[in-house]
Amino acid sequence: MILDLIHNEVKKALTQIENTDSSKLDIVVATNNKFGDFQTNVALQHAKILRKKPLDIAQDIADRLQSSPLFSKVEIANPGFINISIDTQTINSLLTDMSSCQYNGISQTKSNETIIIDYSSPNVAKTMHVAHLRSTIIGDALKRIYKACGYNALGDNHIGDWGTQFGKILYAYKNFEHPTDIEKDSVAMLEKIYQEFTQKAEEDSTLDDYARQELVSLQKKEEPNYSLWKKFISISLKEFHRVYKRLDITFDMENGESFYNDNLQGIIDQLQSKKLCQESKGAQVVFFEDDKYPPCLVQKNDGSFLYATTDLATVFHRQNKLNANKAIYVTDNRQKLHFQQFFHISELMGKDYELEHVMFGLMKFGEGTVMSTRKGAVISLQFLLDEAEKRAFDVILDRDYSEEEKKEIARVVGIGAIKYQDLSQNPMTDITFTWEKALNLEGNSAPYLQYAYARAQSIHRKFVETFPDHDLKSSKYCIDFVDGGSSKETIEKELALHILMYGHAVHHAKNQNKPNLIADYLYQLSSKFSSFYNQVPILKEESQSKRGSLILLSDLCAKTLKDGLNLLGIETLERM
RNA sequence: GCCUGCUUAGCUCAGCUGGAUAGAGCAACUGCCUUCUAAGCAGUGGGUCAGAGGUUCGAAUCCUCUAGCGGGUACCA
Secondary structure, three states: OHHHHHHHHHHHHHHOOOOOOHHHOOEEEOOOHHHOOEEEOHHHHHHHHHOOOHHHHHHHHHHHHHOOOOEEEEEEEOOOEEEEEEOHHHHHHHHHHHHHOOOOOOOOOOOOOEEEEEOOOOEOOOOOEHHHHHHHHHHHHHHHHHHHOOOEEEEEOOOEOOOOHHHHHHHHHHHOOOOOOOOOOHHHHHHHHHHHHHHHHHHOOHHHHHHHHHHHHHHOOOOOHHHHHHHHHHHHHHHHHHHHHHHOOOOOEOOOHHHHHHHHHHHHHHHHHOOOEEEEOOEEEEOOHHHOOOOEEEEOOOOOEOHHHHHHHHHHHHHHOOOOOEEEEEEEHHHHHHHHHHHHHHHHOOOOOEEEEEEEOOEEEOOOOOOOOOOOOOOEHHHHHHHHHHHHHHHOOOOOOOHHHHHHHHHHHHHHHHHHHHHOOOOOOOEEEOHHHHOOOOOOOHHHHHHHHHHHHHHHHHHHHHOOOOOHHHOOOOOOOOOOOOHHHHHHHHHHHHHHOHHHHHHHHHHHOOOHHHHHHHHHHHHHHHHHHHHOOHHHOOOHHHHHHHHHHHHHHHHHHHHHHHHOOOOOOOOO
C-alpha cells in the first residue's frame, strides 16, 4: 500500500516527461537509511531512451516530486538514484489505515478465482517421515497465503491409494505372519510386511506374479481384496490425520488417485481421438513435437494406467467440476519432467486454466542422520515433533508456569520451530536436515518471532494495568521523526515503515510461491521490534499522547506478527 | 549420450524483474538482567559470490565456456 502510493506519485511525475516508460518503474526500500526511506532508479533506466544524463533526468523527476505532501525530502545521488523520504504524517495516516483494515493491509484480489493447491500426498501403507514435511508445510502455507490475498484457495490431498504396490501388500497381508489386530500400530505393520515382501521377492520372483494376480483381483473389485484395500486406506488416513492435526494442516478435499479410476479410459479415448497418442511397443504413448520432451506413457502394454493418466484425469476434473482458475502442485523437483509432460499434454487436450508446479529440493541428511527405509532408520514425523516439543519444554522447565501451560507452550514452540526451519528456506534449494537446526530455538527461528509477539502482548497487558484510564481507541499515531533524530526515533520510524510493508511482502510471496519471503519479512520485523523494545521503554514514556502512540505501534506490530505467522501455519502465544 | 538444477563466511542458508559498502543464523570473542520476559539487545572478527570470458553507466544476479556435485531420461510415483 505504501509502495503503491509512492509508485503512483512517481508515475505521475514521469508521465509529465515525454517519451518515458512507467511500466518498468520500480520503487524499493532504501538499502541504507542515509539514502532516505525508498529509492528508485528510473532515471538510470531512461538515460538511453531519452539520450540525456541520468542525473539530469533524476533532477527533473525529483523536482516534480518535491511538491508532493507525501514526501518530506526528495534527493538525487550519483549516478542517478532518486532517494525519497516519507513524511511522518503520511506514515501516521497509513498506520491508522492499516490498524482498521480487516485484511491488515493485504490488498484483496477482485476476481474470485479458485486456486487448487495440491500438496502432501502421502502413500497409503507408508509412515509419514520427515521428507513428507516439505510438501505438506509449503502447500499449506501457500493455501493460507492465497486465501489472505482474497482467493478461493482449496487444498487437495492427492493420496497415493492406488497402484502396483497394493498387489504386493495384499499378497503379503494374506500370506505373511503379522499381528492380527490390524487396528494397532497398523501403518507400521503394513509397511513392515511390504518390506518383507520386497526382500522375499528378490529371492523368489514368482512372488511378483502372485502379487500381480492380487492386483488384478483388486482392480476387478473382487472380495476380499476390495474390502482389505479400503481398510488399508482408512487405517492410513486415520494416522495421517493424527499428524495433520498436530501440524494444524487441513484439506478441502482428499481425492486420492483411485478417485479418478473411472475417468482413465476416457482420457485414453480422448487422446486417441485427437491423435495425440499412439501405440508403441504395446503401450499407449504420447510423443512430443520436435522431441521437446521424451515420450510419455499413458497406458501400459497390459492395459493398466500410469501416473500421467491419473494426473490428466485430475486436470480435467478440476476444470469441469471445480471450475479451477489455477492449480498449484507442490512436489519435489525430481518430478519436474513429468509435470512438464502432462502440463503440455493437457494443453493439447484443451485445458483452459493455469497449471503451476512449485518444486522443492530434496531433504538431505547430514552426518549421523541416517535416512533409509530399508534399514528402518527413518525419522518419523511423529518422532520429530515429539523431540521438538521436548526440547522446547526443557527451555521453560524452571519457569513459573503450570505444568499444563508449559506443555502448551512447548507444543506451540516445538511445532512452530519445525515448520519455520523449513519454510524460512527457499523451497527450490535442497534442505539439509540436522537435529541441531531442526530443533533450534534461538536466533532466526520460530520462537524468536513468537517471543517478539509475546513480549508485545506482555507490554499491552501491563499498559492496560498501569494506565487503566487510558483510552486506546482515542490514541493516535504520532511518529514525529525528524532528520538526524535520536536512535529511539529512528528505530520507531524504521519499525513503522517495515510494518507498512506487510501487504507487499505477502503479495511478493504469493507471486513467487515462496513462503520464505514472508518468513524473511517476519524475521526482520521481529528484529526491529526487539531493537525497539530495548531502546524505547513504552511504559516509561512520560507524554501520554506519545505513550499512546507507542503502544499502538507495538500492538500493530504484534497483530502483524500474528497474522504473518498464521500464514506460515505457526501459532502464537500470549506468554512464553 | 541428451535434458536439467546447484556451487555465496568455518557450518546452514537469504539475496526480489541487474543498482550504492554482498546479508542473516549457528559457531568464536566483548559488553548488557534491582528498569515492559536475557528464547533477548549492543558490538568485534570472518568473503576472489566455484573459475574464465562477455553484455553495460553498474553483474552474486543476464549470456557463453570450464570444473565439481546432484536430479531426470518408456511401462514406478
